[in-house]
Amino acid sequence: xxxxxxxxxxxxxxxxxxxxxxxxxxxxxxxxxxxxxxxxxxxxxxxxxxxxxxxxxxxxxxxxxxxxxxxxxxxxxxxxxxxxxxxxxxxxxxxxxxxxxxxxxxxxxxxxxxxxxxxxxxxxxxxxxxxxxxxxxxxxxxxxxxxxxxxxxxxxxxxxxxxxxxxxxxxxxxxxxxxxxxxxxxxxxxxxxxxxxxxxxxxxxxxxxxxxxxxxxxxxxxxxxxxxxxxxxxx
Amino acid sequence: xxxxxxxxxxxxxxxxxxxxxxxxxxxxxxxxxxxxxxxxxxxxxxxxxxxxxxxxxxxxxxxxxxxxxxxxxxxxxxxxxxxxxxxxxxxxxxxxxxxxxxxxxxxxxxxxxxxxxxxxxxxxxxxxxxxxxxxxxxxxxxxxxxxxxxxxxxxxxxxxxxxxxxxxxxxxxxxxxxxxxxxxxxxxxxxxxxxxxxxxxxxxxxxxxxxxxxxxxxxxxxxxxxxxxxxxxxx
Numbered sequence: 365x366x367x368x369x370x371x372x373x374x375x376x377x378x379x380x381x382x383x384x385x386x387x388x389x390x391x392x393x394x395x396x397x398x399x400x401x402x403x404x405x406x407x408x409x410x411x412x413x414x415x416x417x418x419x420x421x422x423x424x425x426x427x428x429x430x431x432x433x434x435x436x437x438x439x440x441x442x443x444x445x446x447x448x449x450x451x452x453x454x455x456x457x458x459x460x461x462x463x464x465x466x467x468x469x470x471x472x473x474x475x476x477x478x479x480x481x482x483x484x485x486x487x488x489x490x491x492x493x494x495x496x497x498x499x500x501x502x503x504x505x506x507x508x509x510x511x512x513x514x515x516x517x518x519x520x521x522x523x524x525x526x527x528x529x530x531x532x533x534x535x536x537x538x539x540x541x542x543x544x545x546x547x548x549x550x551x552x553x554x555x556x557x558x559x560x561x562x563x564x565x566x567x568x569x570x571x572x573x574x575x576x577x578x579x580x581x582x583x584x585x586x587x588x589x590x591x592x593x594x595x596x597x598x599x
Numbered sequence: 600x601x602x603x604x605x606x607x608x609x610x611x612x613x614x615x616x617x618x619x620x621x622x623x624x625x626x627x628x629x630x631x632x633x634x635x636x637x638x639x640x641x642x643x644x645x646x647x648x649x650x651x652x653x654x655x656x657x658x659x660x661x662x663x664x665x666x667x668x669x670x671x672x673x674x675x676x677x678x679x680x681x682x683x684x685x686x687x688x689x690x691x692x693x694x695x696x697x698x699x700x701x702x703x704x705x706x707x708x709x710x711x712x713x714x715x716x717x718x719x720x721x722x723x724x725x726x727x728x729x730x731x732x733x734x735x736x737x738x739x740x741x742x743x744x745x746x747x748x749x750x751x752x753x754x755x756x757x758x759x760x761x762x763x764x765x766x767x768x769x770x771x772x773x774x775x776x777x778x779x780x781x782x783x784x785x786x787x788x789x790x791x792x793x794x795x796x797x798x799x800x801x802x803x804x805x806x807x808x809x810x811x812x813x814x815x816x817x818x819x820x821x822x823x824x825x826x827x828x829x830x831x832x833x834x
Contacts, residue, residue, distance in 0.1 A: 382622035488735035500723035
């Protein structure tokens, strides 16, 4: 029997604490250490979502990842986090790493998984993503039957986004933030403005749902998703 | 105050009952009626997943939807279900409709939503999808950073599937079933067999994960997902 701890990458959902899974909830009551990403100015969103379920006596381990274009500072941050988490595991403590949404859908947990999965027991617990939460908030399907659904990160070049949006039935554009005006222009050029809505902070305290045509130009929050649906909702 | 009940479309996740959300779990203890899709030969998968959380005293309402190419029998089934659910709502009972995975990601709940959301209070509760559950089971990210992720239903024509798979970093092919040989051939033709794995019944009792190259030709279960990842897992 190994006496080393397990590392759990736990998807905690899009914002509403009630969208944690029963498994996430159970694991949070059994681990000795809870780690989470935190911006340099503090205020971890992941910790905020899971806060009602983090026991008081747990060891907390914030992982500060600099948001820079240069990857080196972030790499160093994950290297440092690997060292800190490894110490806890080797001393027999189980560690939960909190991941907004799902750990493996555009999540940063993959960088810890890549560093630790060969040497330690790493378990990934899937979570509710902001994509389906956004569709639920909007009250419209993401995709149905034999629709193709494309998940497109907004920072991609405009010509690639345009051709991908043209050739599909359903689209979710993520990481909208400062790319909103570019995206809005592409959608307008394709005549799809009436099919599009933007969902900000789905299921969170600041949730806001707006038809694309009603929103003026300007920057939007990073955690905004634009959904476009050309499919037939009737059956 | 209205005395009519609410209809909840509840995502119950991919198979493991512990992947229900806290919200799904709470709602199941408050509704008077639990409805779910059921094949003509019985044995509802959705009911099976949520079984540990369905109170004994609840009214159960199986909705049998014929799996035919002709849409008319299924339309009739949803029309009949709408009549039955509406009667419960109008008599003041809350109704939960159980949806495998998430209600709005290739889910049949949209047909009830479309029929009832104008006349009644319909709430969609997102759930964990088989896509992220499959990635977690496989131990490999679905998509990262600025990858494009495409969700492709296997029944689509081979030429469309081939061109969509070629022009992207990450792919999830759903509804594999009897289309397995076609899909395997397309992936081999693109030289991507080494990047692909098939996950059957993710997180369920019959979960099975196989690298694509190890699986002989033949039909696979309907609830199989093939994941292809060309992106860079390192950072």
